[in-house]
Amino acid sequence: MASVSALNSPTTAAPKASRSSRRSGGRPRFGRTAVLVIAALYFIGPLVCSFLFTVDSDPAKGFTFSAYSQIFSVAGLWPALQLSLLLAAATILVVFLLLIPTVIAVRLGSPRLRSVVEFVCMLPLVVPSIALTAGINILLRWGTEYLPPTPFWVTFVDMQNGSFPVILLLAYVVMALPLAFRTLDSGMRAIDVRTLLEAAQNNGAGRARAIVTVILPNLRGAMLNAGMLTLALVLGEFTVSSILGYTPFAVWIVNGNAADDGTVTTAVSLISLMLTWAALLVMSVSGGRRKAASNKPAT
Amino acid sequence: MSTIDPLAPTGAAGADRSRRRLRSSLRKAAAGRVAVLPLLLFVAVAFGLPAVAMAYGSFTTYAPGQPSHYTTGNLSASLSGGYLTALLGSVKLSAIAALIATVLGLLLAQAVVTSRFEVLRHAVLSASGVLANFGGVPLAFAFIATLGNNGLLTQHLHLTAAGWNLYDLTGLGLVYLYFLIPLMVLTVIPALDGLRKQWREAAQNNGAGLWQYWRYVALPVLTPSLLGGFVLLFGSAFAAYATAAAMVGAGGAVPLITLQIAASLNGNVDANATNVALAMSLDMVVISVLVMAVYLPLQRRSARWLV
Numbered sequence: 013m014a015s016v017s018a019l020n021s022p023t024t025a026a027p028k029a030s031r032s033s034r035r036s037g038g039r040p041r042f043g044r045t046a047v048l049v050i051a052a053l054y055f056i057g058p059l060v061c062s063f064l065f066t067v068d069s070d071p072a073k074g075f076t077f078s079a080y081s082q083i084f085s086v087a088g089l090w091p092a093l094q095l096s097l098l099l100a101a102a103t104i105l106v107v108f109l110l111l112i113p114t115v116i117a118v119r120l121g122s123p124r125l126r127s128v129v130e131f132v133c134m135l136p137l138v139v140p141s142i143a144l145t146a147g148i149n150i151l152l153r154w155g156t157e158y159l160p161p162t163p164f165w166v167t168f169v170d171m172q173n174g175s176f177p178v179i180l181l182l183a184y185v186v187m188a189l190p191l192a193f194r195t196l197d198s199g200m201r202a203i204d205v206r207t208l209l210e211a212a213q214n215n216g217a218g219r220a221r222a223i224v225t226v227i228l229p230n231l232r233g234a235m236l237n238a239g240m241l242t243l244a245l246v247l248g249e250f251t252v253s254s255i256l257g258y259t260p261f262a263v264w265i266v267n268g269n270a271a272d273d274g275t276v277t278t279a280v281s282l283i284s285l286m287l288t289w290a291a292l293l294v295m296s297v298s299g300g301r302r303k304a305a306s307n308k309p310a311t
Numbered sequence: 312m313s314t315i316d317p318l319a320p321t322g323a324a325g326a327d328r329s330r331r332r333l334r335s336s337l338r339k340a341a342a343g344r345v346a347v348l349p350l351l352l353f354v355a356v357a358f359g360l361p362a363v364a365m366a367y368g369s370f371t372t373y374a375p376g377q378p379s380h381y382t383t384g385n386l387s388a389s390l391s392g393g394y395l396t397a398l399l400g401s402v403k404l405s406a407i408a409a410l411i412a413t414v415l416g417l418l419l420a421q422a423v424v425t426s427r428f429e430v431l432r433h434a435v436l437s438a439s440g441v442l443a444n445f446g447g448v449p450l451a452f453a454f455i456a457t458l459g460n461n462g463l464l465t466q467h468l469h470l471t472a473a474g475w476n477l478y479d480l481t482g483l484g485l486v487y488l489y490f491l492i493p494l495m496v497l498t499v500i501p502a503l504d505g506l507r508k509q510w511r512e513a514a515q516n517n518g519a520g521l522w523q524y525w526r527y528v529a530l531p532v533l534t535p536s537l538l539g540g541f542v543l544l545f546g547s548a549f550a551a552y553a554t555a556a557a558m559v560g561a562g563g564a565v566p567l568i569t570l571q572i573a574a575s576l577n578g579n580v581d582a583n584a585t586n587v588a589l590a591m592s593l594d595m596v597v598i599s600v601l602v603m604a605v606y607l608p609l610q611r612r613s614a615r616w617l618v
Binding site for chain 1 (some may be wrong): 313340343344345346349350351353354356357358360361364365368385405415418419421422423425426431437438441442444447448449450452454455457458461462463464488489492532547549550552553556557569572573576577585588589591592593595596600603
């Protein structure tokens with residue numbers, strides 16, 4: 013649901029003139045400062061506190077960075093992280109393969125095609141991920157009951173292989189569709205596809221070559237954004253994987269925390285949060301600057 | 312592709328050309344469909360199958376080795392007893408958290424919009440975009456380290472003695488605000504930008520005070536955005552699972568429908584519990600559809616004021 017507000021959409025709304033003459037007297041400004049300070053405390057406080065928690069949780073040991081140095085030796089973290097990164101790469105690949113031809117076709121095609129595709133890509137928003145998981149869960153149970161005598165059984169078992177669960181890949185692609193479609197589509201809107209294609213074809217390029225060598229390079233920014241969003245989604249994903257019994261990154265953090273004193277997993281989660289946010293911030297800042305002039309929010 | 316055709320089509324050649332153009336445009340339309348086909352197929356399989364299975368499962372019985380048959384028992388079970396408590400708990404938590412986040416988000420957005428500092432605006436918008444979409448497990452951990460039983464503030468301020476507990480509905484609500492307020496800021500800032508200076512000046516010229524301006528001009532204009540934002544926040548809080556599960560554990564003491572579904576799916580106690588979990592999922596989908604049905608028109612309506 014949260015993904016309805018695409019990360020980069022409202023940032024692009026150019027600031028209107030409404031700001032200038034609101035400074036009427038001292039009271040509202042005092043109120044504004046108070047609001048901003050309280051907000052800053054609330055949003056930054058937990059991050060600072062959890063950092064202090066990781067370096068100074070045990071009064072006997074005092075100030076120590078051991079939680080951070082243990083990250084490299086703690087059991088199970090690397091396999092979990094590898095699984096998450098592998099799934100993320102595969103998800104991004106599948107999302108691109110499915111969506112890039114679609115956004116190009118939608119841009120060139122009829123309005124009806126567009127509304128169909130938009131509807132289909134927004135469908136996952138009305139099925140919360142836990143409900144999707146429940147559906148997948150029941151499918152897997154039926155499969156275990158009815159498929160063994162059939163030739164599909166091998167494929168079915170392979171799909172649930174713990175080292176690369178295709179079933180998670182499918183769920184992640186579905187979950188990434190709404191945000192990725194919005195991002196790629198607004199990226200396509202910013203370029204004049206028709207003119208670019210005509211120009212390329214007048215210069216003798218075939219349609220496929222024109223798309224690969226002319227359209228795709230122009231879509232690079234939007235592809236980067238969609239890829240980053242998908243990466244963040246997969247790295248943080250907990251619902252589907254935990255219920256279906258896999259242990260990617262986020263699930264490892266929670267399980268690890270239940271087992272030991274929690275400073276190491278808190279440190280890991282803090283680092284992952286910082287890295288994700290840094291990537292997304294860089295993306296939204298650069299994306300916002302570039303697109304500010306061209307398009308309005310997609311919604 | 313040729314938009315300007317210097318040679319007017321005449322005679323047989325013209326007919327041939329127009330036929331060719333027709334054929335090429337047909338081919339292009341077909342190419343569009345073909346390009347979209349993989350996506351549609353994928354969604355039909357990866358999304359459609361689980362969705363249909365969920366709907367089918369919530370209306371049928373399940374017992375190993377016996378044929379399943381049609382029933383509404385799962386749905387009525389999902390709306391009674393502990394399951395109903397969980398559904399109501401989710402609705403209550405989401406509604407209250409969304410309401411608080413709507414008010415606080417509006418205040419924060421107004422503070423940002425009226426600020427002179429362009430940097431502040433960009434910082435808050437970027438941070439909001441990030442915070443609104445990605446929290447989950449790390450967010451829960453940050454709050455556990457801060458306000459949990461062994462949390463920094465809990466220990467230093469002796470909050471447990473004062474009756475503080477992070478692991479109940481109040482605590483969850485406090486954590487949910489961390490991603491709900493940014494979501495509200497994102498939703499309402501475009502609307503605040505749409506409030507024109509002239510309206511305020513016109514109100515002042517007619518003798519309206521600050522309160523009257525907000526009561527009779529600004530809030531009525533903002534109402535669709537605020538309502539739409541509230542509904543969106545509600546849906547977002549309602550569907551949240553990871554944060555709650557990481558904080559209180561699946562099937563913990565807090566009655567939430569997402570935790571209840573997870574507990575029923577994982578537990579091997581009762582085979583039929585899975586089908587009740589499917590029925591609960593269907594309840595969630597119905598509520599999400601309602602949320603969307605309210606949100607989309609409101610969103611379109613509020614877009615009217617954004618020039």
